[in-house]
Amino acid sequence: EVQLLESGGGLVQPGGSLRLSCAASGFTFSSYLMTWVRQAPGKGLEWVSSISGSGGSTYYADSVKGRLIISRDNLKDTLHLQMNSLRADDTAIYYCTWGGGATGSGIDYWGQGTLVTVSS
Amino acid sequence: QSALTQPPSVSGSPGQSVTIPCTGTSSDVGGYNYVSWYQQHPGTAPKLIIYDVSKRPSGVPDRFSGSKSGNTASLTISGLQAEDEADYHCCSYAGSYNPFVFATGTKVTVL
Numbered sequence: 683e684v685q686l687l688e689s690g691g692g693l694v695q696p697g698g699s700l701r702l703s704c705a706a707s708g709f710t711f712s713s714y715l716m717t718w719v720r721q722a723p724g725k726g727l728e729w730v731s732s733i734s735g736s737g738g739s740t741y742y743a744d745s746v747k748g749r750l751i752i753s754r755d756n757l758k759d760t761l762h763l764q765m766n767s768l769r770a771d772d773t774a775i776y777y778c779t780w781g782g783g784a785t786g787s788g789i790d791y792w793g794q795g796t797l798v799t800v801s802s
Numbered sequence: 803q804s805a806l807t808q809p810p811s812v813s814g815s816p817g818q819s820v821t822i823p824c825t826g827t828s829s830d831v832g833g834y835n836y837v838s839w840y841q842q843h844p845g846t847a848p849k850l851i852i853y854d855v856s857k858r859p860s861g862v863p864d865r866f867s868g869s870k871s872g873n874t875a876s877l878t879i880s881g882l883q884a885e886d887e888a889d890y891h892c893c894s895y896a897g898s899y900n901p902f903v904f905a906t907g908t909k910v911t912v913l
Contacts, residue, residue, distance in 0.1 A: 719902065725907075726904055726905065727848065727891050727893070727904040741901065784836070785895070786836040786896075789840070790859065
């Protein structure tokens with residue numbers, strides 16, 4: 683059974699930092715692209731960042747480029763999102779996601795999400 | 803990285819059909835056969851219901867169907883049921899540096 687368990691969310695002041703983690707199980711983690719998707723309160727879904735199976739290629743939405751850093755530990759089957767210079771509009775539920783098909787084909791599995799609140 | 807466009811809401815009576823359009827451009831919806839749709843009930847994570855424009859994952863009822871014409875994809879729910887009341891999100895691939903472009907989401911209300 684595929685499981686994605688996020689952790690690390692919480693309340694942080696504007697300009698602050700936070701590190702999200704996602705523990706994956708039930709599939710060959712190192713073989714697949716992993717992706718973070720977020721959802722601001724009452725809003726739609728927004729792609730944040732993706733990382734290749736090896737970790738050698740990373741991709742970012744323009745809205746987070748230069749502030750958020752995606753990484754992975756294939757020995758521990760864990761995905762990370764280092765969030766720096768946080769702004770109020772980064773407030774959202776952050777989902778760790780995985781799709782078992784071709785990139786862009788569809789996101790089969792979603793974690794339960796972790797809430798990040800940026801506020802003073 | 804512009805979002806795709808969906809109507810904010812659609813509604814229908816039980817047993818009726820509703821269709822949700824998702825409009826993009828030739829750089830996303832029109833350029834690839836990688837459109838997916840997600841159902842989201844309040845307080846829960848999204849669930850994949852359509853991938854590759856028109857394919858259904860195992861366990862998704864066949865009253866959900868997807869299609870695409872040009873730069874517009876569509877999700878049709880036939881034989882609307884009370885449990886179909888939820889938010890529906892469209893998503894398209896737009897290249898390796900922009901693998902998931904989401905739409906604004908549509909709330910489906912069962913009257």
